[in-house]
Structure formats: structure tokens, C-alpha cells
Amino acid sequence: MQQPGFALAVVMQKQPIDNRWQSEIWEPVAVFADTATGDDAEQVTDSDGVERWVFHGLHLTLRREEAEGYYLNISTQQPRVFVLWQFEADRGVPQHVTASYNDACTWMDAGEQVDSVAMPPDMYDVVSAFARQHYRPEPKKRIRPRSFQSKAQGPRSRH
Numbered sequence: 001m002q003q004p005g006f007a008l009a010v011v012m013q014k015q016p017i018d019n020r021w022q023s024e025i026w027e028p029v030a031v032f033a034d035t036a037t038g039d040d041a042e043q044v045t046d047s048d049g050v051e052r053w054v055f056h057g058l059h060l061t062l063r064r065e066e067a068e069g070y071y072l073n074i075s076t077q078q079p080r081v082f083v084l085w086q087f088e089a090d091r092g093v094p095q096h097v098t099a100s101y102n103d104a105c106t107w108m109d110a111g112e113q114v115d116s117v118a119m120p121p122d123m124y125d126v127v128s129a130f131a132r133q134h135y136r137p138e139p140k141k142r143i144r145p146r147s148f149q150s151k152a153q154g155p156r157s158r159h
Contacts, residue, residue: 003061004062004130005060005062006060007034007035008031008032008033008034008058008081008097009031009032009033009034009036009054009056009058010030010031010055010085010094010117011029011030011031011032011044011052011053011054011055012026012028012029012052012055012085012091012093012094013026013028013051013052014026014092015027015049015050016049016050026085026091026092027092027115028092028115028116028117029117030117030118031083031119031120031123032120033120033122033123034056034058037057038056038057039056041053041055041056041091041093042056055093055094058094060097060098060099060123062099062127064134066098066100066102066103067130067131067135067136068137069098069099069100069101070099070127070130070135071131072101072102073099073100073101073119073127073131074124074127074128074131078118079099080116080118080119081098081099081116081118081119081120081123082098082100082101082103082104082107082114082115083096083114083116083117084097084107084112085115099127
């Protein structure tokens with residue numbers, strides 16, 4: 001069975017900053033469905049020192065084991081797409097994308113550079129339907145009060 005997913009492009013922005021340690025900042029600013037093949041990048045704007053680059057060839061695959069992470073994301077006020085990116089040849093280059101909070105947290109715990117952008121509405125519809133279909137919360141375990149435990153289960157001390 002093929003897992004649902006999206007072919008995506010990520011728009012990365014390079015902006016100059018006035019800082020003694022860093023002269024520019026890279027960050028993802030958008031994602032969109034992409035039909036282009038290949039993994040090339042193209043510069044789409046350059047005005048006032050702000051450059052925007054579109055990176056093609058990324059793919060977001062929805063996996064059943066990440067249904068909880070998708071559910072956590074879509075149940076917020078502003079669902080996000082998380083972009084893991086790295087510097088390559090003085091450019092911020094996206095490597096992976098996900099809609100799962102859990103995936104994004106794992107990447108950040110590993111020390112990767114992860115930023116988020118707003119999730120497009122058409123992607124939200126698919127991720128939301130997928131999460132609702134596959135996410136099953138863990139049943140809550142009832143803890144039996146001490147006053148109802150039998151004597152065989154040990155002393156009923158208050159300490």
C-alpha cells in the first residue's frame with residue numbers, strides 16, 4: 001500500500017542583518033505543492049539584499065506511526081510544516097520536511113536546524129483527514145484508590 005504524501009518545494013529566504021557575528025540569516029518562508037522534477041534550486045527574487053530561493057524535489061510522506069504527531073500539529077491554532085535545513089555552499093538548503101511535531105522534536109533534539117512555516121490549506125485537509133483516520137489515543141489507565149486495595153496487596157499506610 002502506497003503511503004499518501006506531497007511533492008513539495010520550499011522557499012528559503014536570505015536576509016542581511018547587522019550583527020557582529022553573522023552577516024545574514026537564512027530561513028524557510030513557504031512551502032507549496034510542486035510538480036517540478038529534480039532537486040534543483042532557483043533564485044526567484046533579489047531586492048534590497050533579500051534573496052528568495054525555491055528548492056524543488058522535497059517530499060513529505062504521511063506515515064501511520066506518526067499519526068499522533070500530525071494530530072498534535074493540526075489541533076493547534078496555526079498548523080505548521082517543519083523544515084530541516086543545513087548550510088551547503090553558503091546557502092540554506094532544505095533537506096527534509098514533515099508535518100509531525102514528533103519528527104520535528106526528534107530533529108531538534110539531534111541538534112539539527114529546524115524552522116516552521118504555515119501549512120497550506122490543501123495540505124491541512126489531507127493531513128487532518130489522515131490524522132483523524134489513524135490516530136488512536138492511548139486508553140487512560142484507571143488507578144485503583146488505596147482504600148479499595150485488598151489486604152493481600154500490602155499495608156494500607158498513609159506514608
